């Protein structure tokens with residue numbers, strides 16, 4: 001793994017730098033965090049976070065869906081955006097990284113990068129830590145001040161995940177950029193046969209840009225549309241892995257009812273944005 005810059009991670013208790021030795025993160029004041037068996041660090045002390053993050057069921061569904069390759073064109077678009085707009089980044093943070101799928105794609109193309117995965121879901125981070133053996137995976141709540149030094153992140157990925165604009169701006173290095181992915185109206189249409197979908201507002205990408213209050217400029221915006229043909233089990237995973245799952249808890253994999261369905265044609269409709277810090 002690339003060496004961890006000393007001024008990258010901050011102790012969530014006292015704000016001093018955290019040193020990384022073996023399977024431990026520790027600060028000079030004696031606060032220490034041991035890696036979980038799967039390799040991630042849980043920096044949430046005390047009561048943890050009021051936000052649950054994705055459940056085991058959602059993470060399992062996401063893992064089988066992503067494993068099917070149907071979001072590979074999206075992962076390629078994200079990686080291309082980084083290659084085109086970020087030069088040679090040293091530290092790439094995925095805020096709301098889930099299972100680490102996008103960081104894994106990036107590291108495959110840029111092995112020198114230090115991948116940092118943050119997510120509040122331990123179940124998701126177990127997978128991310130396995131996928132990113134050379135990286136750092138932190139259980140943390142994005143709504144809190146991030147345990148990262150000012151200007152320490154060259155690229156910040158934010159893929160269907162919450163945004164904390166003030167903190168994202170604080171940790172972004174001068175000249176750094178955010179690569180954000182949001183769905184567009186009609187995303188996943190075709191899945192209605194399996195369960196109800198949540199509607200996607202038309203201006204999500206504009207909202208992302210506006211959230212940074214003019215402190216970032218949009219240097220690229222790509223709309224990516226394609227059709228996926230999903231067998232019923234995968235169609236259900238596509239539903240269960242997203243926010244609709246909270247409204248229709250459902251088993252992962254095809255139910256008896258699903259099995260009577262033919263493969264479904266389902267739309268993938270994304271915006272990939274690059275937002276750059278003003279130099």
Ligand SMILES: C[S@@+](CC[C@H](N)C(=O)[O-])C[C@H]1O[C@@H](n2cnc3c(N)ncnc32)[C@H](O)[C@@H]1O
Pocket residue numbers: 051052053054062095096097098099100101118119120121124140141142143158159160161162241242243
């Ligand atoms: C829709 S999933 C996307 C995951 C990943 N980016 C992907 O596309 O595969 C949203 C992710 O945000 C995480 N999340 C939700 N609220 C969070 C919070 N307050 N802090 C950190 N992560 C959070 C969830 O646990 C989940 O992994």
Ligand SMILES: [Zn+2]
Pocket residue numbers: 011012013014015016027028029030031
């Ligand atoms: Zn400390």
